[in-house]
Amino acid sequence: MKKTFVLVVLFILPLVAYMFFASGVNNFGRLPTLTEDVQDLQAFSPQETLEGKITILGFLGYDLEMKKGNAFNLNQKIYKPFYEFRDFQMVMVLPKGSEEKVAELKKELSGLADIRNWKFVHGEDQDIKALFSSLKTNMELDEKLGSPYVFIIDKDRNLRGRSNDEDEGMKYGFDATSVADINNKMEDDVKVILAEYRLALKKNNAKRN
Structure with a gap:
């Protein structure tokens, strides 16, 4: 009995404590809403929507070649672990005229993962600016209408x-050029919002039963 107690104290309790702190405080609460009513994608083609989806929203801009690394980082660290979750999607916004370059990127990504929930939408410059503005962040698009940051949008189109x-302090988005930001913060926050919806779904199913 004493040996068992000693083993628990020496090995089990430290492991439990480590798992608790390593998982992050955010895992035990809702992810804060920073902006409500983000603009939907009616102005873009092909027709996609943020409504009813958990979306990672990004802006690749005109200089797609320079942003490819961002897409690959997100594909490995965020998309691949979570793409099978219901209603999860990656939406990348680009100007019209970049369709051929996107086809090349999709071909490269398809060699690494099932890309059915990668969505690429194209719009006019003013529509891209309006969508980004609707996020109401402290950031700006660059001169190529791109951004290294990606954003988590919930099913009600809230940032x-x-x-x-x-x-x-106030963290609106995650730097896709930074593996540390993706690994240490974004991945954790995506887990939080997915867990939030899973919990809500279980509660709804329990009430029906």
Whole structure:
């Protein structure tokens, strides 16, 4: 009995404590809503929607070659672990005229993963600017209408993020050029919002039963 107690104290409790702290505080609450009513995608083609979807929204802009690395980072660290979750999607926004370059990118991505939930939409410059503006962040698109940042949009078209991030304070988006930002923060926050919806679904099913 004493040996068992000692083993629990020495090995099990530290492991439980590590798992608790490593998972992050955010895992135990809702991901804050930072902006409500983000604009939907009616102005873009092909026709896609943010409504009813958990979306990772990004802006690749005119200089797609320079943003390819961002797409590959997101594909490996965010898309592949979560793409099989119901209603999860990646939406990348680009100007009209970039369709051929997107076809090349999709071909490259398809060699790494099932890309059925990667969505690429094209629009006029003013529509891209309006969509980005509707996020109401402290960021701006670059001169090529792109951004290294990607954003978590919930099923009600609300921007989710961190209202009290230890490094940035209000954290609207995640830097896709930074493996640390994706690994240490974004992945955690995507887990939070997916868990939030799974919990809500279980509660609804329990009420029906």
